[in-house]
Amino acid sequence: MKVARLVILGVALGAGLLAARMMMGSAPDPVPQQASAPAPEIERREVLTAARDVALGTALSADDLSWAEWPKDLAPQNAILRSDQPDALDEFVGQIAKAPVYAGEPIRAERLIATDRGFMAAILPKGKRAIGVSVEALTTAGGFILPGDKADVILTRQVNARGGNSFTSETILQNIRVLAIDTTTAGEQDEKTLTPGQTATLELTPEQAEIVAQASQLGTISLVLRSAQDSADDAEEEAVGGGVNFVKFGVPSHSRTNR
Numbered sequence: 001m002k003v004a005r006l007v008i009l010g011v012a013l014g015a016g017l018l019a020a021r022m023m024m025g026s027a028p029d030p031v032p033q034q035a036s037a038p039a040p041e042i043e044r045r046e047v048l049t050a051a052r053d054v055a056l057g058t059a060l061s062a063d064d065l066s067w068a069e070w071p072k073d074l075a076p077q078n079a080i081l082r083s084d085q086p087d088a089l090d091e092f093v094g095q096i097a098k099a100p101v102y103a104g105e106p107i108r109a110e111r112l113i114a115t116d117r118g119f120m121a122a123i124l125p126k127g128k129r130a131i132g133v134s135v136e137a138l139t140t141a142g143g144f145i146l147p148g149d150k151a152d153v154i155l156t157r158q159v160n161a162r163g164g165n166s167f168t169s170e171t172i173l174q175n176i177r178v179l180a181i182d183t184t185t186a187g188e189q190d191e192k193t194l195t196p197g198q199t200a201t202l203e204l205t206p207e208q209a210e211i212v213a214q215a216s217q218l219g220t221i222s223l224v225l226r227s228a229q230d231s232a233d234d235a236e237e238e239a240v241g242g243g244v245n246f247v248k249f250g251v252p253s254h255s256r257t258n259r
Contacts, residue, residue, distance in 0.1 A: 043072040046082035047106050048089070054101040057119040065089050065107065079106040096122045120179065120201070129209040130179055132199045133221045145200070149178050150226045153202070153212065157219025172215055175226060177203040 051066040058064075067082055067089075075081070080088050088107075095112040096119065115122050120130055133153075145151055153173040158165050180201040200223060204212060215221060 044069045045072050045075050045079075046070075047075050048080040048082070048085075048092070050101045050103055050105050050107060052103045054097050056097055056100050057123060058097050060093055060095050060097065060112070062089065062093050065092060068104070070106075076106050076108070078108050078110070080109065098123050124179075124203065127205070129204050129206055130201050131204055131209045131212055132201045133212060133216055134198060135200050135221060135223060145178060145181070145223050145225050147178055147180050150175050150230075151178055151223040152176070152226060153215075154222040154224055155215045155219050156222060169222075171224075172211055173204075173208055176208070178223070179203050 046067045047070045049066055049068045051064055054060065054064050065088075070079070080092075082088070085091065092107065092109075092112060095114045097111065098113055099111050101107065101111065113122050124130055152171050153176055154169055155172050156167060156169040159168050178200055182199055202212065212221070
């Protein structure tokens with residue numbers, strides 16, 4: 001009985017070994033792995049960038065500028081490339097920022113100006129004039145008019161009428177940009193604490209500057225804040241009713257103004 005069991009066990013073991021050899025012999029050959037193709041090399045350009053934040057009106061120093069590698073396809077169209085302007089670091093040192101520039105941002109020539117004039121003259125657009133007018137907190141929307149906002153200019157003056165004096169108000173200019181409140185400009189609002197100002201600096205044409213200068217001698221100037229949706233730079237001119245009567249060289253004139 002034991003011999004029979006041993007025979008059966010030997011036969012089963014032999015069959016198992018035979019089956020294993022047959023399986024190994026029929027296994028497919030391993031497929032050779034192909035080496036992965038190397039990633040294409042991205043062409044880069046050295047772009048002049050801001051090494052740190054540059055505030056509006058700041059004269060650039062060598063520490064404010066640095067060269068940074070940018071992928072060729074991602075470099076801004078008007079970026080300053082080292083391959084085109086290798087001396088750009090020295091060229092732009094001393095120029096004044098006409099708008100804030102942030103660390104890592106490419107430097108653009110149109111946002112800088114080379115001048116030995118004051119800050120306000122540097123940022124003032126060509127053909128415009130800056131004039132400061134005395135205003136009170138209550139006449140600047142309670143202090144909510146900030147540099148960079150657009151406002152209408154209202155003149156309030158005393159007039160003689162039957163039975164006594166009275167006051168009249170009229171809008172003399174519309175959609176006027178406020179450049180500064182006291183000594184705080186649009187680029188410095190986050191760095192300075194704004195308090196109700198006594199002087200507002202306005203961006204005007206030469207003709208508008210004359211009107212404001214004369215109006216300030218006639219009465220009180222007030223600024224009326226305009227909605228952001230109603231103060232675009234390309235907004236259509238709006239007619240202003242009334243106007244202001246001035247006397248120039250002894251001859252009365254009536255000035256009708258718009259923007």
